[in-house]
Amino acid sequence: MSNLRVLALWLSVLACLLAGCPALRAQDIPNPLTASELSVKTLPNGLRLVIREDHSLPLVAMVVVVRAGSAVEANTRGIAHYLEHLVFQGTKRYPTALGPEAALEQAGGVSNAVTSRDMIRFQASAPSSQLSLLVNVLADVALAPKLDERSFRNERSTILAEIQQDEDNPLYTLFGRAYDLTYRTHPYRHAPTGSIDDVLGLTADDVQAFYQRWYVPNNMSVVLVGDLTQEQAMQLMQQAFGAAKSAKLPDLPPAEAPAADQPARAHIARNLPDTYQVLAFPTPASNNLPALLATDVLMTLLADGGDALLPAWWARDGVTVERFGIEFVSSREPGRFLLWAQTDARMAVKLRESTRELLHSLATNPIPPATLALAKQRLAGQFLLENETYTQQAATLAFYEGLGDAQLMCRYIPTLQSLTAEQVQAAIPAPLLGWVTVGKRPEGEE
Amino acid sequence: MRRWLWVLMLVLALPLFAAAPHVDRWANGFRVIVLPTTSSQVVSVELLIDYSAFDEPEKYQGIRQVLLTSMLQGSRSVDGTTIRRRLTAIGGNLEGRVHQDMLEFTVSVPSSKLGVALSALAEIVCHPLLSDEYIQAAIAQSQRKVNIPPVGALDTAAYLSYQLLYEGHPFASRGFGTPESLANITPEVVRDAYHAYILPNIAVMSIVGRCTQDDAGAQAQAAFGLWADHPRAKRQVAVNPTLAHSTLDLREENVKSTCVMLTFPVCGVTHKDYLAVRLVDILLGGGTGSRLFRSVREDLHLAYETATDFPSQTTCSHFSLFALTDSGYMDDTKSALTSALAQLQVTPVTEQELQRAKAYLKGRYLLSHQYSAQYAFDLAWYELIGLGAGYETSLPANIDAVTAKDIQRVARTYFTHYYLVVIIPQTTGSVESSTSSLGRLTARVQAE
Numbered sequence: 001m002s003n004l005r006v007l008a009l010w011l012s013v014l015a016c017l018l019a020g021c022p023a024l025r026a027q028d029i030p031n032p033l034t035a036s037e038l039s040v041k042t043l044p045n046g047l048r049l050v051i052r053e054d055h056s057l058p059l060v061a062m063v064v065v066v067r068a069g070s071a072v073e074a075n076t077r078g079i080a081h082y083l084e085h086l087v088f089q090g091t092k093r094y095p096t097a098l099g100p101e102a103a104l105e106q107a108g109g110v111s112n113a114v115t116s117r118d119m120i121r122f123q124a125s126a127p128s129s130q131l132s133l134l135v136n137v138l139a140d141v142a143l144a145p146k147l148d149e150r151s152f153r154n155e156r157s158t159i160l161a162e163i164q165q166d167e168d169n170p171l172y173t174l175f176g177r178a179y180d181l182t183y184r185t186h187p188y189r190h191a192p193t194g195s196i197d198d199v200l201g202l203t204a205d206d207v208q209a210f211y212q213r214w215y216v217p218n219n220m221s222v223v224l225v226g227d228l229t230q231e232q233a234m235q236l237m238q239q240a241f242g243a244a245k246s247a248k249l250p251d252l253p254p255a256e257a258p259a260a261d262q263p264a265r266a267h268i269a270r271n272l273p274d275t276y277q278v279l280a281f282p283t284p285a286s287n288n289l290p291a292l293l294a295t296d297v298l299m300t301l302l303a304d305g306g307d308a309l310l311p312a313w314w315a316r317d318g319v320t321v322e323r324f325g326i327e328f329v330s331s332r333e334p335g336r337f338l339l340w341a342q343t344d345a346r347m348a349v350k351l352r353e354s355t356r357e358l359l360h361s362l363a364t365n366p367i368p369p370a371t372l373a374l375a376k377q378r379l380a381g382q383f384l385l386e387n388e389t390y391t392q393q394a395a396t397l398a399f400y401e402g403l404g405d406a407q408l409m410c411r412y413i414p415t416l417q418s419l420t421a422e423q424v425q426a427a428i429p430a431p432l433l434g435w436v437t438v439g440k441r442p443e444g445e446e
Numbered sequence: 447m448r449r450w451l452w453v454l455m456l457v458l459a460l461p462l463f464a465a466a467p468h469v470d471r472w473a474n475g476f477r478v479i480v481l482p483t484t485s486s487q488v489v490s491v492e493l494l495i496d497y498s499a500f501d502e503p504e505k506y507q508g509i510r511q512v513l514l515t516s517m518l519q520g521s522r523s524v525d526g527t528t529i530r531r532r533l534t535a536i537g538g539n540l541e542g543r544v545h546q547d548m549l550e551f552t553v554s555v556p557s558s559k560l561g562v563a564l565s566a567l568a569e570i571v572c573h574p575l576l577s578d579e580y581i582q583a584a585i586a587q588s589q590r591k592v593n594i595p596p597v598g599a600l601d602t603a604a605y606l607s608y609q610l611l612y613e614g615h616p617f618a619s620r621g622f623g624t625p626e627s628l629a630n631i632t633p634e635v636v637r638d639a640y641h642a643y644i645l646p647n648i649a650v651m652s653i654v655g656r657c658t659q660d661d662a663g664a665q666a667q668a669a670f671g672l673w674a675d676h677p678r679a680k681r682q683v684a685v686n687p688t689l690a691h692s693t694l695d696l697r698e699e700n701v702k703s704t705c706v707m708l709t710f711p712v713c714g715v716t717h718k719d720y721l722a723v724r725l726v727d728i729l730l731g732g733g734t735g736s737r738l739f740r741s742v743r744e745d746l747h748l749a750y751e752t753a754t755d756f757p758s759q760t761t762c763s764h765f766s767l768f769a770l771t772d773s774g775y776m777d778d779t780k781s782a783l784t785s786a787l788a789q790l791q792v793t794p795v796t797e798q799e800l801q802r803a804k805a806y807l808k809g810r811y812l813l814s815h816q817y818s819a820q821y822a823f824d825l826a827w828y829e830l831i832g833l834g835a836g837y838e839t840s841l842p843a844n845i846d847a848v849t850a851k852d853i854q855r856v857a858r859t860y861f862t863h864y865y866l867v868v869i870i871p872q873t874t875g876s877v878e879s880s881t882s883s884l885g886r887l888t889a890r891v892q893a894e
Binding site: 028029030032054056057058059088097098101102105106107108109110125126127154157158160161162164165167168169271272304305306307374377378379380381382383384385387388389390391 | 486487534537554700702703732739744747770809
């Protein structure tokens with residue numbers, strides 16, 4: 001039987017199984033938030049403010065998002081992440097090292113910061129009785145960090161240790177190399193933390209210059225979710241952010257079309273019992289929400305749940321896989337769909353061939369409606385569950401705000417439900433841009 | 447008017463803890479807690495069963511994991527794949543976990559699907575098929591897990607510390623068993639364990655999320671109403687781990703960082719000292735204001751990551767302090783960790799620092815209850831271990847009642863003798879001389 005027939009048969013069997021599943025007929029999974037629950041306002045200096053008022057819990061979550069991730073670093077790689085560390089090393093109002101975090105902790109709150117290729121998010125949650133403290137701390141972190149030479153020197157060893165610790169993880173090495181290998185010039189190719197050499201080459205002046213250029217209110221948004229009123233929020237925002245001056249922003253680096261030549265490849269030898277392998281494919285940019293969600297659906301079909309296509313297909317081909325997954329994060333410019341697996345070195349080449357064959361078969365076989373419906377329902381439910389808390393909702397709103405518009409979050413499930421099988425098929429990642437292996441060298445490969 | 451406003455403000459300021467949940471005890475002994483909340487469109491169900499590592503005979507260690515895995519394979523009328531598919535079709539998930547103190551089944555779903563969640567759970571818990579095939583597959587799965595080595599310096603240090611501390615104790619095998627004990631387990635023994643321990647009279651179920659008391663109670667009754675009770679089997683008694691002197695284990699492994707870890711045997715959650723030890727945990731390792739973070743990371747620049755680990759276990763537990771560092775700093779790091787403890791023993795903590803720790807602990811607890819699954823777990827767990835589901839209502843006051851003297855006392859009581867585990871990266875042979883002040887190398891990995 002040909003591969004295409006096998007896949008078609010398998011998808012049909014899956015569709016028949018699912019047709020009897022009572023939950024599948026339900027279409028009533030709501031979006032975690034609706035557009036009417038959100039209030040979006042812009043201050044005169046360009047700062048965007050996204051508010052969700054809900055009084056069910058005596059808590060509030062806040063995120064300041066700055067659209068200045070590692071993709072805008074130019075030649076000072078690792079600086080966005082360095083700055084993420086430094087802003088917590090003292091601010092005008094909280095001058096001691098880690099004063100901002102300590103102030104929040106003292107009030108029973110928590111804080112976190114995340115640097116990605118597109119943005120930095122400063123996040124905090126606390127009992128709602130501490131709302132004004134929460135706003136003051138995060139405003140100070142974004143608008144009034146000390147950024148002095150001493151903090152810069154002190155923080156360097158911490159950042160270097162963090163990079164070294166990341167490098168202990170084979171998956172980190174795998175993903176980092178895959179980005180590096182499959183972009184030619186676009187800054188997405190560099191890891192947001194930078195390398196050890198990058199960090200050693202940075203100066204305090206570099207950090208100051210980066211901060212002055214990008215940390216302006218018209219390049220920031222603030223998200224507030226939870227037990228607060230819109231009037232309260234607006235008043236606190238005006239007080240904390242109103243005086244900041246807007247500035248002209250530098251141009252962003254242009255998008256890069258995927259290379260049309262043969263897939264790139266790399267092997268990193270490491271003393272590990274297995275081979276870790278990643279296959280890298282291109283993905284659409286975040287301004288195309290249906291295409292992004294179609295990629296999410298595809299990821300669900302391939303890798304999610306006991307009926308995922310990848311493990312079944314690999315088993316059919318006699319490929320044993322220890323662990324596998326797909327890494328796909330929506331990004332402002334075309335990103336990467338990273339399909340990874342940990343296998344015995346003898347299985348690595350076979351796994352790659354089997355995977356490419358499955359993707360090719362999927363591209364040429366129609367997806368049965370019941371199979372598609374299941375994947376969409378599953379994804380919708382997951383999205384609802386992953387946005388259960390104020391903290392999660394604020395983080396997701398800020399993520400989409402960082403990509404361009406927080407309201408995308410409110411359109412997630414409705415857009416998902418409207419996707420057609422053709423749209424999902426069009427999202428099948430291609431071409432294979434390259435692959436990387438870490439650990440034991442795959443048998444049969446030079 | 448002003449007084450009225452004060453009262454209103456106080457009522458509004460009452461934290462989550464104020465909502466004392468109702469525990470419904472059924473005729474079969476099953477205890478069911480329902481706590482309606484409105485902050486999201488999600489509902490979570492936690493079902494805990496008082497079947498602990500103490501109930502595992504030594505020759506059958508790991509049987510609870512085998513039983514749980516087998517139960518999740520499916521019931522007499524529906525196979526596990528179909529059950530999981532019903533849940534995943536709505537984005538939900540059903541998971542089972544083996545804790546040292548109990549078995550846990552947990553499911554979270556969109557709130558309109560509570561009935562789907564409860565019927566899936568009831569199939570797994572009340573009517574598992576437990577076929578020979580399922581059980582043999584579960585044994586094979588446990589055998590694979592037993593043989594997976596830890597990866598990275600921190601995990602390796604934690605793994606080794608745990609092994610040293612719990613040697614000879616029912617917790618020693620981490621719930622997975624040993625290759626020898628797993629070889630003794632047969633399908634008959636697993637089915638006997640099911641009949642002896644998976645009982646409503648030693649189980650608690652908690653439902654938290656967007657639901658109503660009546661509706662959730664009725665759906666729970668429809669799913670679990672026929673679950674039959676029996677007297678539970680007698681539990682073995684084990685002596686909690688203690689240490690008479692401190693011991694070093696220094697190992698070279700295939701890692702990039704160096705991990706220095708001190709581990710002490712401490713009390714469990716039901717002990718009167720628990721909250722004081724938990725506050726020691728916060729004082730030393732809770733956030734950026736904690737002593738280890740301030741000293742080991744910020745002042746001495748010895749480590750990027752330094753923290754504490756104090757798992758919540760019922761009768762006994764362990765407390766670890768650790769730092770990820772460079773092998774050249776391991777002596778200094780060990781000294782910094784031990785001196786942080788010595789300070790707590792010698793000098794009473796200031797009221798300001800203690801207040802910070804208390805606010806941190808209470809805040810974390812409150813924030814964790816944004817997650818309906820965590821809230822449901824806490825309620826069910828407190829009820830199961832005898833503290834009562836209402837324990838969380840009194841928790842803030844109990845935390846506030848801990849004094850600086852209590853902190854000093856528990857620091858002196860528990861933090862005396864320890865296992866010092868140091869994991870260092872592979873070297874070319876200069877290790878012993880460079881680590882002479884700590885001691886001799888216990889083991890070295892073979893280079894590939």
